[in-house]
Amino acid sequence: MSTTEAPVPVANPRSSFFLRLPVVSHVRQSVGLQRGMLIMGLVLTAVFLLTALLAPFIAPFGFAQLSDGDGNFPAQQPPGGKHPLGTTVGGYDVLSRVMWGTQTALLVIIIAVVLSIFAGVILGLVSGYIGGWLDRILVVVADAIYAFPSLLLAIVMAIVISGGQSSLFGGVMAAAISITVVFIPQYFRVIRAETIRLKAEPFVESAKVVGASNLRIITRHIYRNATRTLPLIFTLNASEAILTLAALGFLGFGIEPSSASEWGFDLSKALADTTSGIWWTGVFPGLAIVWVVLGLTLVGESINDLNDPRLRGRKRANRKAPAASPAANAAPGPDTESSNP
Amino acid sequence: MTTLIEAPPEDSDGLLPAKKKSSGGGLGQYILIRFLLIFPTILILVTMVFFLMRITGDPITAAMGGRLPPDQLQQRITAAGYDRPILVQYFEYLGQLVTGNFGTTLSDNRKVTEMLGTYGSATLELSINALIVALLVGIPLGMLAAHRRDHVPDAVLRIFAILCYATPVFFAGLLLKLTFSVWLGWLPVAGRAKTSTELALTSLQAPTGIYWLDALRSGNMAALGDVMAHAVLPAVALGLLTAGIFLRLVRTNVIGTLGKDYVEAGRSRGVSEFRLVTKHAYKPALIPIITVMGLQIAVMLGGAVLTEKTFEWKGLGFQLATYLTARDYVAVQGIVVLLAVIVATTNFIVDVVAALIDPRVRY
Secondary structure, three states: OOOOOOOOOOOOOOOOHHOOOOHHEEEHHHHHHHHHHHHHHHHHHHHHHHHHHHHHHOOOOOOOOOEEEEEEEOOOOOOOEOOOEOOOOOOOHHHHHHHHHHHHHHHHHHHHHHHHHHHHHHHHHHHHHOOHHHHHHHHHHHHHHHOOHHHHHHHHHHHHHHHOOOOHHHHHHHHHHHHHHHHHHHHHHHHHHHHHHHHOHHHHHHHHHHHHHHHHHHHHHHHHHHHHHHHHOOOOHHHHHHHHHHHHHHHHHHHHHOOOOOOHHHHHHHHHHOOOOOOHHHHHHHHHHHHHHHHHHHHHHHHHHHHOOOOOHHHHHHHHHHOHHHHHHOOOOOOOOOOOO | OOOOOOOHHHHHHHHOHHHHHHHOOOHHHHHHHHHHHHHHHHEEEHHHHHHHHOOOOOHHHHHOOOOOOHHHHHHHHHHHHHOOOOHHHHHHHHHHHHHHOOOOOOOOOOOOOHHHHHHHHHHHHHHHHHHHHHHHHHHHHHHHHHHOOOOOOHHHHHHHHHHHHOOOOOOOOHHHHHHHHOOOOOOOOOOOHHHHHHHHHHHOOOOOOOOOHHHHHOOOOOHHHHHHHHHHHHHHHHHHHHHHHHHHHHHHHHHHHHHHHHHHHHOOOOOOOOOOOHHHHHHHHHHHHHHHHHHHHHHHHHHHHHHHHHHHHOOHHHHHHHHOOOOHHHHHHHHHHHHHHHHHHHHHHHHEEEEHOOOHHHH
């Protein structure tokens, strides 16, 4: 993350509020392939969100349902008939588990990202504004955590929080907090760098002269300006959260199948099936993970590229009036070569 | 625009707070300070892991709880010294680490250092294979994408890069296994080698534990073929994860250097477009790759854990998963500490190499 970052492109300030919303303005600004990728990402993400919200109504069965009026579900039944995506060894309906899995995923994303934004932003603001030895120590600690394989850290956290076994709430919280610890350094770094830059700005100095307290300067003047890049990091981290959750589940730190549906756990169970040629138990949860991560990443990537004049589509430059694209003056954006587990 | 081929910002940002203050300073000083920074990094991680693991209780209760009568459990806890104050244990643990004593695993009663030695080489082999795949796939494709920017190949390759990132290693592994092992039957399903090969290779004198190296040294071509066949799928699964990142990085940087004056000058002299990409624009674009590779080591080790579990590749990651299931936290702690040391050391090496290549990194 560089110390300079691109401001969210501001459409014409006189245009309506709706058109100035982050994602909407990005769609309007994009051209060609970039627009295609952004819209594809938005569609994938929208389908994911809708499935999560509507899972209780559209899923054919419950995530832990083993039988219906006609008796027990058959085990390892190939896709077709009553079970469009087949059933697992334990007799769960694969389609239902994939659908219910969206809820678990969404829950974990929300909790993890909200927690890490809170902690990361507060630490970053305080560390950047106060500086001194506190800043030094926090930076060294954050860098140490950042350099470490995030999955291992998440494993250690999962052990601490839940001891491995888990109900829905315990499992979701364990996964979310584990992911939070991994993410805090990222938010911390961005916000801290921004705070240090803003601290030297004239408006902060004038606030000091007027007699504003440090707390007020941090919360009113710097906070508003330092958090502009967060939507971008949010989308990138959300996809990372899904991958970490699935990896934890795959290693056996997931949520019990009877308390919630989690794709990573289903995949780990499906691994044994593959040798006998049973593909449907693993392929569909895996595709669900790819779907969600792909959608979120496409949105995040496109926003990142659009914020960065070096990467934005070139056709735009051929248009006439420079005043029409004020964001073209933006500083180079962060190279978000994000690391993932 | 001029900042394009600078080392990625991860490195130039807040990573070395003390260094920025130092006025000037040569390469020697930079390396020294960078070297000294390894120790606080490792210390912080060791401390964090130690205390986190102990919040939940002592390792013996975690591993044996419920399987031993309470009085015997208490006896073992006292014998191992886990009933003493946590700070005493912490400093004792640090002292042991300094002398290279990582303790003994609880589940199978082995020396942790010995266990690390046995399985570390397998993980090393997997990581090297995967890195080779990543470089072979990522760099040429990145150059192609940059060359055909905004055309069909670029679009396809960008989607491919994002797909590489979006597919969890274990799902990629599962798909590869299904396709190439189960349906086509071309490659073995799991493991590092056939049992007979494994026996032949481990009975060698002073085996390195890196199977293809051992097979080469002993001139056992049948074993080499077997080892190679086993290595392909895990290496591809793990390598693709990093290949996508390399691809994007090469693409962005080659696009940047292609716009430079000297490339334009080459073009006006009649240098072919292919040569411009592969010779002129490509080399300066490689510098960021070296720095990113340092960060990728951490990603790769995380991915290795999952790949090893998927392919039953008996390395550190596979053992980690096994010990996690057995709740053997002494072994887990040992593996995590070793990985912390590896990550800190590779980051140091990468930073030094970057400083040697690019003087601007030194400030």
